[in-house]
Amino acid sequence: MKSGRKRAEDRERLVGTLSRVARGEQEALRELYAATASKLFGVCLRISHDREAAEDILQDVYLKVWNKAGRFDAARASPITWLCAIARNTAIDWRRANRAEPLLREDAAAHIADDRATAAERIGEAQDRARIFHCLDALEARQGSAIRAAFFDGFTYAQLADRMKVPLGTMKSWVRRGLIQLRECLGDD
Secondary structure, eight states, rough: OOOOOHHHHHHHHHHHHHHHHHHHHHHHHHHHHHHHHHHHHHHHHHOOOOHHHHHHHHHHHHHHHHHHHHGGGGGSHHHHHHHHHHHHHHHHHHHHHHTOOOOOOGGGGGSSSOOOOHHHHHHHHHHHHHHHHHHHHHSSSHHHHHHHHHHSSSHHHHHHOOOHTHHHHHHHHHHHHHHHHHHHHHHOO
């Protein structure tokens, strides 16, 4: 990161270079280009989303700087701010002329739909889950275990019956009675 003194020196150097560009010194334009092209290219590329276009836009930027350098006022803006404004405006003009997709304003992200559950919905879901587990815990151990295995682990009645070593009809009865008790428990408000 540059120190305050280094930034002030860079600013003064750019002010002097712009002053020389305003007097028509081509060497000053080369120096300005060498010092600022990468930053201004980044601005052009960010707005145009097209590397070739950004290169063309950058050329237009330096033509404008060559023609307008005499208008630069160091009391009103820093040189890099002034140059970035020219680059930004030139790139936006290019987008408009080429009918590129419109730029989103910075606050546009606030208007993008968010389909995630709201905090209140997430709290409600968590409370519902907690209530279901409370009601499952209130069931007889065999019924609760069979229902958890069937609905959370995906076991079939036959697999459960085999696993718990009970007849298939018994397993179906446990699950059916357990679901009735769950419905009653969950129906209580």
